[in-house]
Amino acid sequence: MDRPDLDDDATGPIRRITDEVSPSPARGASGTPGTPRKPARRTPPEGTRRRTDTGPQRVQANGARRVPAGDQRTDTGPQRAARRGDTGPQRVPAETQPRTAKKPEPQPETGHGHGHGHGHGPAAPASKRVRLLLIWLLAPLALATVVGMIVLYPWGKPDPTSVVPQGTPVAANITATNTGPCLAQGQVQVGDQSDPNAKPCLTVDLTMTDGPADGKKLKLTVPIEPSTPRFTAGDAVVLAYNGGNAGDPASFQLVDFQRGTPLLVLAALFAVAVLVLGRWQGLAALVALGLSFVVIALFILPAILAGENPLVVAIAGSGAIMFIALYLTHGLSARTSAAVLGTLASLALIGVLSAIFSAAASLTGLDDSTSTLIGSLGHGIDSRGLLLAGVVIGALGVLDDVTVTQTSAVWELRRANPDLSWQELYRSGLRIGRDHVGSAVNTLVMAYAGAALPVLLYSSISGVGLGALLGSEEIAQEIVRTLAGSVGIVAAVPVTTILAALIASREPAGYLSSTTKAVPSHP
Numbered sequence: 349m350d351r352p353d354l355d356d357d358a359t360g361p362i363r364r365i366t367d368e369v370s371p372s373p374a375r376g377a378s379g380t381p382g383t384p385r386k387p388a389r390r391t392p393p394e395g396t397r398r399r400t401d402t403g404p405q406r407v408q409a410n411g412a413r414r415v416p417a418g419d420q421r422t423d424t425g426p427q428r429a430a431r432r433g434d435t436g437p438q439r440v441p442a443e444t445q446p447r448t449a450k451k452p453e454p455q456p457e458t459g460h461g462h463g464h465g466h467g468h469g470p471a472a473p474a475s476k477r478v479r480l481l482l483i484w485l486l487a488p489l490a491l492a493t494v495v496g497m498i499v500l501y502p503w504g505k506p507d508p509t510s511v512v513p514q515g516t517p518v519a520a521n522i523t524a525t526n527t528g529p530c531l532a533q534g535q536v537q538v539g540d541q542s543d544p545n546a547k548p549c550l551t552v553d554l555t556m557t558d559g560p561a562d563g564k565k566l567k568l569t570v571p572i573e574p575s576t577p578r579f580t581a582g583d584a585v586v587l588a589y590n591g592g593n594a595g596d597p598a599s600f601q602l603v604d605f606q607r608g609t610p611l612l613v614l615a616a617l618f619a620v621a622v623l624v625l626g627r628w629q630g631l632a633a634l635v636a637l638g639l640s641f642v643v644i645a646l647f648i649l650p651a652i653l654a655g656e657n658p659l660v661v662a663i664a665g666s667g668a669i670m671f672i673a674l675y676l677t678h679g680l681s682a683r684t685s686a687a688v689l690g691t692l693a694s695l696a697l698i699g700v701l702s703a704i705f706s707a708a709a710s711l712t713g714l715d716d717s718t719s720t721l722i723g724s725l726g727h728g729i730d731s732r733g734l735l736l737a738g739v740v741i742g743a744l745g746v747l748d749d750v751t752v753t754q755t756s757a758v759w760e761l762r763r764a765n766p767d768l769s770w771q772e773l774y775r776s777g778l779r780i781g782r783d784h785v786g787s788a789v790n791t792l793v794m795a796y797a798g799a800a801l802p803v804l805l806y807s808s809i810s811g812v813g814l815g816a817l818l819g820s821e822e823i824a825q826e827i828v829r830t831l832a833g834s835v836g837i838v839a840a841v842p843v844t845t846i847l848a849a850l851i852a853s854r855e856p857a858g859y860l861s862s863t864t865k866a867v868p869s870h871p
Contacts, residue, residue: 475856482685482851489692490671496664497647502654511726515588518559519606520566522583526551530571548572552579552602554587560594568602577605629677636673643668644741652737658730659699662737666695666744678752683759686851687751690844694747695740698836702739706732706828715822735825743792743833750788750837751844754781758848762855770853774846781841789834796833800826 530549550570556562570576579585584606592599622630648665652658670691678684706713713731714722722729758777762768768776797804803822810817817823 475854478682478851478855481854482682485689486685489667493664493667493671496660497668500651500656500661500664501647502650502656505654507650508653508725510724512724513590514724515590515601515603516559518561518587518589518600519557520554520585520587521557522552522554522579522581522585523565524553524581525579527572530569550576550579554585554602556587559587559589564595566597566600568597568600570602633673633677636676639672639676640669643672648737648741652729652734653725655727655729658733658737659703659740662740663695663699666740667692669744670695670748674748674752682851682855683755683848684752686755686758686848687748687844689847690751690754690840691744691747693843693847694751694836694840695744697839698743698832699736699740701835702736702828702832705832706735709824709828711735711825711828712821713825715825735828739829739832742795742829743836746788746792746833746837747840750781750784750840753784754841754844755848757781758845758852762852768853770846770849773849773853777845777849778842781845785838785841788837792833792837793830796826796830 527548527550530547550572552568552570554566554568556564556566570579579602585602586604586606588601588603590599590601619634622634624630626633643665647668648661651661651665670688674684674688674691678687711732713733713735718729718731718734722731754777757780758773761773761776800822803826807817807820807823818827
């Protein structure tokens with residue numbers, strides 16, 4: 349039987365559908381004409397899916413059903429027309445049209461549209477305001493480093509040479525050795541006339557493998573001293589050729605072993621280990637290491653040998669090494685720039701402390717190696733400045749480790765909680781740095797103690813008291829190196845942390861994710 353309330357009127361079947369989804373009057377109130385008290389439930393046509401609306405999808409007060417974005421419900425007939433709002437005779441009133449558009453979520457400001465995670469690098473690009481801040485801070489320092497290297501480089505000056513003849517290195521192989529009395533070339537011992545108190549000598553038969561007497565055999569006599577290396581048959585050795593007659597054994601002196609092959613194998617093993625673990629970043633680290641040696645060999649050493657102030661040269665060279673190593677290894681990012689700033693500030697502090705306390709302790713820097721260098725140059729050199737330069741360069745590697753770790757910690761804290769203020773970031777990063785600084789200081793102390801181990805052993809058997817031992821030139825130098833470098837490392841933690849916190853807190857949240865790379869939006 350046909351229901352009278354479902355009869356078609358001027359609005360057609362659409363009127364019937366909107367009547368069915370309209371809210372019912374209050375309980376106990378009489379219905380209005382044309383509006384049933386209990387709307388009839390319309391059975392969907394066969395072949396369509398029945399849907400039960402709950403929560404946000406329940407019937408709204410204005411009579412429209414909210415349809416979530418992405419709804420794939422298949423509707424036919426009048427139901428589809430009701431939601432589409434078709435024009436014509438079946439136009440749906442505005443107050444009954446459904447709101448199906450989902451409000452877009454805000455995207456981080458990238459300058460290109462919207463961001464997508466692609467995992468293209470360890471650090472996202474910095475925002476414009478942070479880039480400008482870092483440029484204002486770092487550009488003068490980078491410019492000062494470049495200008496300092498240009499001014500300090502010995503342009504047009506001849507390469508320094510040693511005034512003490514060192515001889516030309518020549519390679520040879522030992523074929524046989526014999527221990528006996530020390531006899532000059534051509535002498536022969538007759539009977540047993542040796543002095544029991546005389547020191548024996550080692551007679552070595554060699555075959556030259558390069559140089560002016562390549563392929564020729566040679567016999568040399570070497571006094572056996574406690575400091576003399578123990579040569580045996582089969583050793584590959586290095587001779588010093590003084591430029592005389594290549595056939596005269598007096599023109600050669602046995603000085604050392606050949607170590608090229610073991611060192612190359614070890615260097616290859618080191619490179620493979622770095623590449624296997626670090627991959628592309630390991631390759632960048634190896635390139636940065638090579639460039640660091642280039643700066644030392646082509647700038648620091650020639651400038652110091654030319655008579656420039658060793659401390660100033662070391663600071664300029666260390667700045668260049670730091671810029672190259674950090675940016676090449678860790679990428680051009682805001683966090684790397686914060687590490688650069690922290691490293692520079694700590695290096696300056698180490699240089700100032702070393703200069704103050706080396707002067708206060710009246711350190712001359714004239715140890716055995718420095719005395720040998722001055723004798724070879726034939727002129728004076730700032731030995732105390734050379735000591736300070738060694739302190740700065742020696743602390744650079746440990747400082748890089750500390751500053752990069754601190755900036756990474758601060759950035760991760762900010763990324764995990766973008767609502768943290770710079771004060772909260774500083775306090776949290778400082779707690780992490782306290783755990784790191786102890787091991788870093790211990791690393792520096794052990795490095796200097798290992799380098800000065802012979803001096804420590806010699807001083808321990810000298811028979812003097814502990815105070816005199818610690819106050820000796822050799823030991824006092826190592827103490828100043830260790831403590832000045834350690835103070836700089838300790839100071840690097842709060843200095844770098846506060847710089848990183850101030851910079852990271854100014855970064856919008858969209859730039860903090862290490863896996864976010866902004867891509868242009870398409871119209």
